[in-house]
Amino acid sequence: MTDIDDLPVRDELRGKSPYGAPQLDVPVRLNTNENPYPLPEPLVERITERVREAARNLNRYPDRDAVELRTQLAKYLTDTSGHEVGLANVWAANGSNEVIQQLLQTFGGPGRTAIGFEPSYSMHGLISRGTGTGWISGPRNEDFTIDLAAAEKAIAENRPDVVFVTTPNNPTGTAVPAETVLALYEAAQAAKPSLVVVDEAYIEFSHGASLLPLIEGRPNLVVSRTMSKAFGAAGLRLGYLAAHPAVVDAVQLVRLPYHLSAITQATALAALEHTDTLLKYVEQLKAERDRLVAELLAAGYEVTASDANFVQFGRFDDSHTVWQKILDRGVLVRDNGVPGWLRVTAGTPEENDAFLDAVRELKKEQSA
Numbered sequence: 001m002t003d004i005d006d007l008p009v010r011d012e013l014r015g016k017s018p019y020g021a022p023q024l025d026v027p028v029r030l031n032t033n034e035n036p037y038p039l040p041e042p043l044v045e046r047i048t049e050r051v052r053e054a055a056r057n058l059n060r061y062p063d064r065d066a067v068e069l070r071t072q073l074a075k076y077l078t079d080t081s082g083h084e085v086g087l088a089n090v091w092a093a094n095g096s097n098e099v100i101q102q103l104l105q106t107f108g109g110p111g112r113t114a115i116g117f118e119p120s121y122s123m124h125g126l127i128s129r130g131t132g133t134g135w136i137s138g139p140r141n142e143d144f145t146i147d148l149a150a151a152e153k154a155i156a157e158n159r160p161d162v163v164f165v166t167t168p169n170n171p172t173g174t175a176v177p178a179e180t181v182l183a184l185y186e187a188a189q190a191a192k193p194s195l196v197v198v199d200e201a202y203i204e205f206s207h208g209a210s211l212l213p214l215i216e217g218r219p220n221l222v223v224s225r226t227m228s229k230a231f232g233a234a235g236l237r238l239g240y241l242a243a244h245p246a247v248v249d250a251v252q253l254v255r256l257p258y259h260l261s262a263i264t265q266a267t268a269l270a271a272l273e274h275t276d277t278l279l280k281y282v283e284q285l286k287a288e289r290d291r292l293v294a295e296l297l298a299a300g301y302e303v304t305a306s307d308a309n310f311v312q313f314g315r316f317d318d319s320h321t322v323w324q325k326i327l328d329r330g331v332l333v334r335d336n337g338v339p340g341w342l343r344v345t346a347g348t349p350e351e352n353d354a355f356l357d358a359v360r361e362l363k364k365e366q367s368a
Contacts, residue, residue, distance in 0.1 A: 035232035062262035096239030108133030173306030204230035
C-alpha cells in the first residue's frame, strides 16, 4: 500500500502533519476560534442580493484586482484605526493564509528563511515550508511574551528574509506592544532588509489599538488581517493586508489569475456594509472573553492574559487528559500541544456557561 512517504515529495515536507483541528459532534464546540453568532438576517439578505447580481455575470471572469472590495477594505481600516490607507495600500486573497502564502512566495522561497516566535500561529511555519522557505523558531519568555533581547539576537544571527509577529498571538492570546514591533523591525532592517509581517487576525478583540499606523514610512512592514473572526465570516475565506503600495505590487507577481471569485467579492462587500452591526457582536465576545478569564481565575486555574477571542488556561501535568475530561462533559476545546495548557474560544453566554461548569466540576474532582 502506498503512503505519502513513498511519494517523491520534497524532503522538508516529510514527516509533517497538515494543519487542522478535530471537528467532533458535541453539544459545545469552542476549539477553532470561530465567531459563534450567525450572520444577522439583514446581512444574509444583502449577501443574497449581491450574489444574485454577481451570478448574472458568472460567464465572465471576476475583477482580478478586486478594486471595489479593496477600496472598501481600505475605508474600513481607515475608519477603525484612524490611520488613512487607500486602494494602493490594500491587497485581498482567499483567507489570511493565502495572503501569507503570497508574501512568502514573493519574499521567501528556496535559499531564504523566515522566523516566528513560538508558540504562535503554526501556519506561518507550515506555509514557509510549503513555499520552500527555511523556518526558524524564535524564543518567547515563560509568560509567552516575546523575549526582545533574545529575538533581536536571533534576527542578527540568522538574518531572516521574513519576520512574523502575531498580535494578539495565537494560541496564547498575548498582545505585542508597538515598541517591541518597532524594535524587531529595526533589528530586521539592520541584519538585512527583511519583510516584517504583523499578523492581526484577532486585533478587533484586543484591549489595545491596531499597529496599522506603523506602516507609515516603513516599506518593509506589512499588517495582515482576516474577515473570519470579527466579521463572523469564517466560511467566506477572505483575508487582506495593508502595506506600502510597492508590497501590493510585488505580491501580484505571484497571485493566480482571477484568484478572488466574483461570489467571494460580492459576499465580502455585503459584509463590509454591515460593519457596525458585526462589531457589536465583537463587543459582546470581548465581554464574554473577559468573563472567561475572571471565572477561570476564580476557579483556581492559571490564565494567560488574552487580547483575542479565546483564552489559554492551565496549568496541567497532562493537558490532553484534561482535554478529554472536558470533552466527556460535552465541550470541545483545543489542545494545541503547548505543554500544560489548553485553549478555549469565547462562545455565546450559554456555551461559555457549559464550559465553565465543566472545568469547575473538574476542579472539584481534583480536590475531593
